[in-house]
Amino acid sequence: MSDPILSIRGLKKSFGALTATDDVSLDLYPGEIHALIGPNGAGKSTLIKQIVGEIRPDAGSIAFEGQVIDRLDGAARARRGLARSFQVSSVIPDFTVQQNVMLAVAGAGGHVFRFLRPALSDPGLTGPAQGYIAHAGLTGREQSKASALSHGERRKLEIAMALALRPKVFLLDEPMAGMGLEGAKQLTAILSELRREAPILLVEHDMDAVFALADRITVLVYGRVIATGTVSEIRANPLVRQSYLGEEA
Numbered sequence: 001m002s003d004p005i006l007s008i009r010g011l012k013k014s015f016g017a018l019t020a021t022d023d024v025s026l027d028l029y030p031g032e033i034h035a036l037i038g039p040n041g042a043g044k045s046t047l048i049k050q051i052v053g054e055i056r057p058d059a060g061s062i063a064f065e066g067q068v069i070d071r072l073d074g075a076a077r078a079r080r081g082l083a084r085s086f087q088v089s090s091v092i093p094d095f096t097v098q099q100n101v102m103l104a105v106a107g108a109g110g111h112v113f114r115f116l117r118p119a120l121s122d123p124g125l126t127g128p129a130q131g132y133i134a135h136a137g138l139t140g141r142e143q144s145k146a147s148a149l150s151h152g153e154r155r156k157l158e159i160a161m162a163l164a165l166r167p168k169v170f171l172l173d174e175p176m177a178g179m180g181l182e183g184a185k186q187l188t189a190i191l192s193e194l195r196r197e198a199p200i201l202l203v204e205h206d207m208d209a210v211f212a213l214a215d216r217i218t219v220l221v222y223g224r225v226i227a228t229g230t231v232s233e234i235r236a237n238p239l240v241r242q243s244y245l246g247e248e249a
């Protein structure tokens, strides 16, 4: 196996008496979808926040592309391509799908505009934007305002914008939330494609999506990793079944 792109070792974080991250180690390898699952309050979001530099761990270390990044703040990590995928760029409701994606393309290229409107007809931005829109499954909706999109379409727009940022990893925190059955199916197909662009660390409660997508799964309970393995290993793990999945898994 190649070297991990993201490597977390012995991470610890407490809030007062509560240990939210308890000696967590995890690797994300090129090309994989690694799902992070666990009950509410298990510490998934707290772990993501430490990865992106929003909160500082009490102990442990994070390496990204082979380099320790513990001392880098969130902005410096984002510049290296390590950022939460859906929050770096925020959707502007009054802008069209195409304009929103163009802004993300421009942001990724480090463009600074004095005048926004002329920039939005720049063919250097429209071309790439079109590609990301198609990739995210939104062809035909380019000229719709973001505010007119359905929930599922909006999620696709967020994916197009996440793609435009050309991250080194996708950190996705519950992308299936509120999607409905059909929307979740479509998004599952899109995420499956997304892994070709960059590996994905996927925090998700929708187990159908996790089992369909994940190459490996890490299970957190009370801040501790209780298991890491393939879908079949995790489904068969008695401790996981008992503490999270239930006997029906």
Ligand SMILES: Nc1ncnc2c1ncn2[C@@H]1O[C@H](COP(=O)(O)OP(=O)(O)OP(=O)(O)O)[C@@H](O)[C@H]1O
Binding pocket: 015, 018, 020, 038, 039, 040, 041, 042, 043, 044, 045, 046, 047
């Ligand atoms: N800033 C904070 N101050 C105090 N306690 C916190 C803070 N952030 C998180 N916690 C606590 O840490 C624990 C882990 O929370 P976290 O949000 O990481 O869990 P989670 O697995 O993401 O949950 P969910 O699936 O509900 O999103 C919880 O008990 C939570 O109440």
